[in-house]
Amino acid sequence: MKDFHERVLWLWKKLGSLRFALFLFIILAVGCIIGTLVPQGLSEREIFSRYGPRTARWLVTLQITDLYHSLGFRALLVLLGVNLIACTLQRLPKTMALLRDRDEFLDPAKLTKYALHRVMDVPLEFSKVRSLSEGLLRNAFGQVQHLHAPADTLSLVVEKGRWSRYMVYIIHLSVLWIFVGALAGSLYGFKGVMNLVEGETSNEVFIPRKRAMIALPFQVRCNDFHVSFYENGTPKEFRSDVTILENDLPALHASIRVNDPISYHGVTFYQASYGAVLKKARAAFAKGEGGERFELELPFGEALPFGSTDLKVQVVDFTEDFSGFGPAVAIATWKEGEQPTGSWILMNHPDFHGNRIQGYHVTVLETERGYYTGLQVKRDPGVPVVLTGFVILLVGLFTTFYVPHKKFYFWAQKSNPGTTVVVAAWSNKKSLAFEKEFQHLCDRLADAWDRRNEEK
Amino acid sequence: MNSSILLGVTTFAYLLATTLYLAGITFHKPKWLTWGTLCAIGTLLVQTAGIVLRWKESYDLGFGHAPLSNLYESLVFGSWVLVLIYVIFEKKIGHRALGFVPSGIAFLAMAYASFSPGVVSKIQPLVPALKSNWLIAHVVTCFMGYAAFAISFGLSVAYLWRRKKAERPLSLSTNSLIPGSRELDEFNYQMVLFGFFWLSIGIITGSVWANSAWGSYWSWDPKETWSLITWLIYAAVLHARAVRGWRGPRVAWLSVAGFCSVLFTYFGVNFLLSGLHSYATK
Ligand code: HEM
Numbered sequence: 230m231k232d233f234h235e236r237v238l239w240l241w242k243k244l245g246s247l248r249f250a251l252f253l254f255i256i257l258a259v260g261c262i263i264g265t266l267v268p269q270g271l272s273e274r275e276i277f278s279r280y281g282p283r284t285a286r287w288l289v290t291l292q293i294t295d296l297y298h299s300l301g302f303r304a305l306l307v308l309l310g311v312n313l314i315a316c317t318l319q320r321l322p323k324t325m326a327l328l329r330d331r332d333e334f335l336d337p338a339k340l341t342k343y344a345l346h347r348v349m350d351v352p353l354e355f356s357k358v359r360s361l362s363e364g365l366l367r368n369a370f371g372q373v374q375h376l377h378a379p380a381d382t383l384s385l386v387v388e389k390g391r392w393s394r395y396m397v398y399i400i401h402l403s404v405l406w407i408f409v410g411a412l413a414g415s416l417y418g419f420k421g422v423m424n425l426v427e428g429e430t431s432n433e434v435f436i437p438r439k440r441a442m443i444a445l446p447f448q449v450r451c452n453d454f455h456v457s458f459y460e461n462g463t464p465k466e467f468r469s470d471v472t473i474l475e476n477d478l479p480a481l482h483a484s485i486r487v488n489d490p491i492s493y494h495g496v497t498f499y500q501a502s503y504g505a506v507l508k509k510a511r512a513a514f515a516k517g518e519g520g521e522r523f524e525l526e527l528p529f530g531e532a533l534p535f536g537s538t539d540l541k542v543q544v545v546d547f548t549e550d551f552s553g554f555g556p557a558v559a560i561a562t563w564k565e566g567e568q569p570t571g572s573w574i575l576m577n578h579p580d581f582h583g584n585r586i587q588g589y590h591v592t593v594l595e596t597e598r599g600y601y602t603g604l605q606v607k608r609d610p611g612v613p614v615v616l617t618g619f620v621i622l623l624v625g626l627f628t629t630f631y632v633p634h635k636k637f638y639f640w641a642q643k644s645n646p647g648t649t650v651v652v653a654a655w656s657n658k659k660s661l662a663f664e665k666e667f668q669h670l671c672d673r674l675a676d677a678w679d680r681r682n683e684e685k
Numbered sequence: 686m687n688s689s690i691l692l693g694v695t696t697f698a699y700l701l702a703t704t705l706y707l708a709g710i711t712f713h714k715p716k717w718l719t720w721g722t723l724c725a726i727g728t729l730l731v732q733t734a735g736i737v738l739r740w741k742e743s744y745d746l747g748f749g750h751a752p753l754s755n756l757y758e759s760l761v762f763g764s765w766v767l768v769l770i771y772v773i774f775e776k777k778i779g780h781r782a783l784g785f786v787p788s789g790i791a792f793l794a795m796a797y798a799s800f801s802p803g804v805v806s807k808i809q810p811l812v813p814a815l816k817s818n819w820l821i822a823h824v825v826t827c828f829m830g831y832a833a834f835a836i837s838f839g840l841s842v843a844y845l846w847r848r849k850k851a852e853r854p855l856s857l858s859t860n861s862l863i864p865g866s867r868e869l870d871e872f873n874y875q876m877v878l879f880g881f882f883w884l885s886i887g888i889i890t891g892s893v894w895a896n897s898a899w900g901s902y903w904s905w906d907p908k909e910t911w912s913l914i915t916w917l918i919y920a921a922v923l924h925a926r927a928v929r930g931w932r933g934p935r936v937a938w939l940s941v942a943g944f945c946s947v948l949f950t951y952f953g954v955n956f957l958l959s960g961l962h963s964y965a966t967k
Contacts, residue, residue, distance in 0.1 A: 606900075
């Protein structure tokens, strides 16, 4: 039983150790590196065609193509959190005890062992030294503590920045706090996309991670999508003018731009992408030289009779650029109740031999196009948590790094004739600036005594 | 007078500063090191004028923006911050012997920016993704961090070199101009603290920006991820100092690894991996 207890204690110590933290930092870094070298978020089909079945099976099993959401990576983050909590619980009580422990009296022999100290014999009465020094220290630092001392002795301590010793715990807590925010976001939020053709209204958001649709409790209508360019052809602005509808009534008109999203009831819409859509195409179908020829007006996605045949025809897809050959329209034909067949018709290459359907050569004569806007749609209740965590982290870093915890000791005793003084200083951050501050303080004290001495 | 002339002069003046610094420690001439510093400060002023002028020129072209928007401009700004931080640091610590590292890196960055055919130095309008006040905050803070890490790299290499020398105490060429290994370790720590603080702000401003522009404060984009890797390495440096057996050379090696990670974050990601930040290759 004792053995078991010891083991648990051992494990607890290890879990809270700095070595474990170092190990986790390095393993996490290595994990992140692997994640940037192997393309992430590929579909299983892409993985197999890219790596071949053997490698692909390993990649999928080890979740390396979705590494940052894999079980292993999450486990590492959880371990880092546990490490932090254990470390805090193990160290905080010690730090608090250490910092609560105040000096009760000053021992001049000890003070002279400080790296920063000065011993001075002052040709001035003890009472004068006493009032002068106290006044000066109070002026310089505000608060001065008196320690127990006999009547012919003065023991003063000035302490600054004790609180900054706790800030490292605040840093660590802020990291945990950010983790909590991220967790809240992944549990109670969603991130998806919404592609809206100009004029279209919808409340459906596609969630790529889950490969599922969700419905918003309100509708979004894209009134207009607008893209403008600089003279040199690079894009200048993307803008979607949208209306939010509640029960079919407009609730909000707004423009969404890159870097300028809108929020409605906790759901935020960002301008993410855009593309062209085909509304209508007019195409000519011709059989051989001087053979049968007819033209059709084909609204996108609508099935029409194919000339005088018993077939149906439909424009099923459109792309702005088909493998570098420019815009193309996918047209399919089928007999009622049978599998459709079809092909891509290249619009800018009317003579391309593949522009052919059911033996007809197809030429796209005219198209009516519009834009669709790609909106990123997000709800993340963790964001305020994460943002406050960021602020706390930065404040914590700054104060831990740059606010020193420092103490000045002043000891004076009546001697014959005059007074013996020992000044010493200590800081948790040794720095040249602190050394200078100490020397400056000593010089000011000496100056004050000198002046009083001369006045006499 | 236009900004490209000033920035061209800057490139060669940094080469001169590097040469002076290098000659100073090679031939044990403290005086030359002082000239190196003067040259670096003078160059910094010319470069400042060049950057300000470029800023103004972009307004004259009708699409004014801070000169931080593409690879060329970030290289120029990066070398500027590096030398600025170094000069202040040099004044604080009172050692000039390692000046050739920052001035050398600044020269290489400027030379690469000016002469590589892959780097476009023309002033271009901002693409919509970069039109944000966060751009300046993000780029400036990241480069403060990177610059500090570059100096930390120099200090760590000097530290490792010192330690190696110390193993063979009989070797004659102990260079008295270079600080001792304890001092180097302390300076390195100061630089890592400074860099870590600014890199943290850099990552956080980037994250807040991404949140307001794309709706996601973290999306594991390669650049983002590599800056996290850098951050983790330097977090390891900070913590390693508190672990027995990890002080000294291991901390120095970790700092070297950290700077390699900085370089990869900056160059490697642009050229080898793709992602949100790939505009920077243009
Ligand atoms: C990403 C997470 C973390 C961050 C950002 C972080 C940050 C910091 C910083 C900035 C310091 C001050 C260093 C200095 O002043 O030199 C520090 C100190 C410390 N950290 Fe962390 N830390 C993290 C995780 C951890 C973990 C997991 C542990 C668990 C053991 C830990 C244990 C400590 C300890 C014990 C110190 C005090 C070291 C000393 O006495 O000098 N930290 N941390």
